[in-house]
Amino acid sequence: MRNIIQIISNTLRSTFRKKENIIIYIFLPLLGVLLSLVIYGTPSSPVLRVGFVNHDNGIICEDLKEVLSSNDGFQLSDVEDADVNSLLLDMSIDLAVIIPQGFSEGVYSGTLKDIEIVSLKGQETTAWIEQFLSNYTDTLAKLSAASAGDRSLFDKMLDKYNSSADKLNVVVLKDKMVGRLMTSTSIGFLIMFMLFGANFTSSIILKEKRRRTYYRICTAPVNSRQYIAANAITSLMITIIQIFAILLLMKYVFRIDTGLSGVSMFIILLMFSFTAIGIGLVLTAFSDSSYMASTLSTLVTTPTCMLGGCFWEVELMPKFMQRISLFTPQRWALDAVEIMQGGGTWSDISLNLLVLAAFALALILVASFKFSRTENLQKFV
Amino acid sequence: MNIVRMDQVTKSFGDITAVDKMSLDIEEGEIFGLLGPNGAGKSTAINMITGLLHFDKGSISVLGSDVKKEKMKTKGYIGIVPQEVAIYEELTSLENVKFFASLYGLKGNELEAAALEALEFTGLSENAKKFPKTFSGGMKRRLNIACAIAHKPKLIIMDEPTVGIDPQSRNHILQSVKKLNEQGSTIIYTSHYMEEVEEICSRIAIMDHGKVIALGTCKELEDLISDRNIVLITVMDLLSGIKEDDIKQIPGVDAVEIEENIIKISSFREVSNMDKIINYFTSNGISIKSLESKMPDLEAVFLAMTGRKLRD
């Protein structure tokens, strides 16, 4: 344990004695992420194009349509049920809202029917229209209960409610609009950054190997497990600082809402960074030179990020690739974020966190085995 | 007690057998020289003693403890001066020494004192707070040594500690090796400089192809080839087109080494072949500048034993 602490403090001291390294190792990567958040974070069309499928045609539906279309966030168009899929596929609409038959009747009689939402893009597009609709139907249910079956009373109350609530709704939604800037693409970039960030471990170890201080450490009574633990912890400390900085900057400076609580985002990213550090260690362990390590890192990082859904929705890929993507930690991390954005609980993502932990453990074990067996001690370049 | 005992140790890298059934006993208190041409297996042997390389067969013990079974213990007995300088440029001399010594369990005041002592010993006291970036090659070499001795190891292994430094620093290092030895450390010393080994080592092993081919004091080794005679011929022309193999054909000649315009020939005393040797040069139109005959020295032993010279 003492050895581990000695190595950690020595690494930190020798790395950050040069003040510019604080910028290079901590703030430069941050800048990259923030840049990509700003660039990729803004959805190309801020207005959601909503296909409206009306099976009901009652008064309340008309009212809902009006409320929706009067909102700047939505661009409403009437579509037929049969066209929904093709419209979604050729991207002429972002999502479809399907009002079931007898919806209006249901409101009057107090037996509310669910409104269906169909989309290809996943949670972050549907989340706020879902929220909006659930607010709306909540109100309807309350009014219905209050009017106790009296239709004219209900209509009057709804009218009154709309005229007073209209502005409110708009305001709320506008806020939500800004808040929903964190698309899955930008989270994908964040995840990719964590992977590159974990290169800190490799870069430190590679540097130690190049200038033979690694060799000297190995001749001391330090085993490879201690050495790896020390480097992983150092890397983790730096990653934690970076995650904190990113989340704080996003929240307070850029006002980007991730759609999930800071704590859950932090935990998910932290679990992922364990894996990322594991990957860094394995690449270092299997490399005979710094050049090989950096080549391997590029060869591994980019394709697995593509496969894991960092750049586009996994659902857009063929089925078999979706299945392969389950072997990338990126997929599990992104999934966890998405589940939490959709209002999931800790138990909903416990599998994801477990899988990430298993990835990390396996990688670190492989790395430490390889480190203890390495024969190329002195000729490293 | 033997400080190092290697018994039938074999280590292969793929097809290459770097160390081949090597057995060696090094006694406490020795300055033990390890000589051998490039690729003989010296560094491999050292790395196995320090527990860095896994070996295939045989056993090694340091101070009676098996290096495989009690690796952390045996590592603690040893201080290694690597062939290449291994220090942190971003840390001061003192911080460097303290860090490495701390890995051997030293802490607090004891650590500080030991580090300062090691710097003092290597003549770097005044540079304790300075960064190695500004150091000369010789000073870096000395810091390299300081990092290996602060924890007062029983066994110090030095892998070519004097490569590429000025004579003054080299002298300083040789004196420190002797002093360390007097203070009770056993030393394993590899070098490409025969004079150094001759000067400081109590016993010498010559390695070639992964095996120890000769072992003994300097005198004992020289006696091995007391039946031989060394002829040094200096020729006028650097590129005279002399072929080693041609000279080896001459009866009595058992090894030849050509370095620039000096030809070193080891030949059996009882065969009188001087006229033939001279004839080889004159008949090839090569003019001889000077000719010298001398008693075998360590370098001659090396040449005779390995058929190769020490330096490439």
Ligand SMILES: Nc1ncnc2c1ncn2[C@@H]1O[C@H](COP(=O)(O)OP(=O)(O)OP(=O)(O)O)[C@@H](O)[C@H]1O
């Ligand atoms: N990590 C390795 N992988 C493969 N072969 C190796 C490795 N290390 C050493 N060898 C081979 O083992 C043999 C012995 O090498 P070693 O470094 O022990 O020689 P040496 O006596 O120290 O030479 P030098 O005087 O050049 O330092 C050489 O043929 C070398 O190429």
Ligand SMILES: [Mg+2]
């Ligand atoms: Mg060597």
